Amino acid sequence: MNKKEIIHTFFNRRIGVLATMYHKEKVMSPLLEEQLGIKIKVPINLDTDQFGTFTRDIERVGDQAETAKLKARYAIELSGETLAIASEGVFGPHPVMPWLPYNREMVFLLDQENKFELFGEAITTDTNYQYLPMKSREEAYAFCEAVGFPEHAVVVRANHEIIKGIIEKEQLDEVMTYMQNKYSNEEVIIETDMRALYNPTRMKHIQAATEDLIRKIYSLCSRCSYPGFEVVERREGLLCRCCGLKTKLIQAEIYRCKKCGEIEERLYPSGKQFADPSQCFFCNP
Template sequence: MNEKEVIHSFFNHRIGILATMHQKETVMLPLLEDQLGINIKVPIDFNTDQFGTFTRDIERMGDQVEAAKHKAEYAMSLTGETIAISSEGIFGPHPFLPWVPYNREIVFLIDRVNEFEIFGEASTTDTNYRQMKIEKIQDAQEFCESVGFPEHAVIVRSKDEIIKGINTHEQLEEAINYFLKKSNDELYIETDMRALYNPTRMKNIKLATENLISKIYSLCSKCSFPGFEVVERKAGLICSGCGLKTNLIKSEIYKCKKCGEQEERLYPNGRQFADPAHCPICNP
């Protein structure tokens, strides 16, 4: 059997529940069904907001991976199926460039029959994630021009109230006027980061799904179980100038989720030596 046949036989064309309420199936379902051979079903009236919202009115349950796992497990408990897929995104400042907005998406898969769990991920600075304090309708209009409105929706909020999913100029004007007439509370506008209201985010969810599939297609070199993935990266790539070790990655350690087989693979970035520019001795 080729790789695709192996993967399809592993999941055996069973039903997989896609735990979403924000139309993520538009990018995830075709990939999951074609590449993994899972028959994807989206549960009706499944509320993922209970596991946390971007608008912070409901705190996320655990870290990003834990929240995704909670969604998948809850979907299985409701439906009785044994495969579930979920996704979870985070937004904020870039970990190394704090002035640059950042989005990391993960797609999590659980298969209870095969006792298999794995997640894919995709990180990017290609996001319109922004917030701004506003005092008049012109402020909101200028903000919207900078974030891809109306294809990308926005949210308007005061201290105690929020209006989400604003994606027409009429809705925007109504929301701003409503808040301005109602109270003197500070008023904020921000991008709506829910997937169905943010095409840019949806693209990154697709990339995370592709990464999940790529990891699943990595088969154990000993028992051919899917998900033979990197569990450790070792630094120490030799400098081509002085011959000393650098902090660049020299090898990756892969481990099987079933038999525990481990394999070290050298030079994952395709280079046997580091450029002296990255050497703390040659370029202190």
């Protein structure tokens, strides 16, 4: 069998459920249905907001991975199916370069029948995630233009009141007037609405994380052909082309099978056998 036949046989399911209430199926379902050979459905009355919201009116109950798992288990419980997919995103300053914005999207697949779990991810600085304490209408309009309004929606909040999904200028004007009058002595914040259906930039990265999940599924164990043969360790030590000393760049990736435990070392994942001297602490201190 080819890889596609192996994967379709592995999942061997008619239905998979997608844990979303914000139209992520628009970018995820075509990929999952074509590549996994299943039909994706979204459970009725699914409320993923109970696990946390970007506007912090409901605090997230766990970290990013834990939340994605909770969503998938909840979708299975609600639907009675045994295969579920869920996604979760985080936004904030970049962990290494804090002056840059940061978005990490994770897509989690849970297959209870095969006792199989796998994450895909996409990490990027291409995000419009921003917020601004609103001092004037002019500042608010400039903010909206910078974040791609009205294609990208915005949120206005003050105290514990939050108005989401603002996608028209007239609506924005009404909300700002209301908030500034009601909270004249308090800070009013305008920020990007990061829910997927209101943020095309984010939706693009959810699609990329789904593609990464599928790539990992199609990575088959070299011994038993079990899917999800993924990297479990990255080893530094790529040698400098000039001086021959070890650098911090990755020399090898270690793959491990979830079923048989097969371990495989793959050298030079970047395609380069030596590091540029500019990346060497000795040659470029």
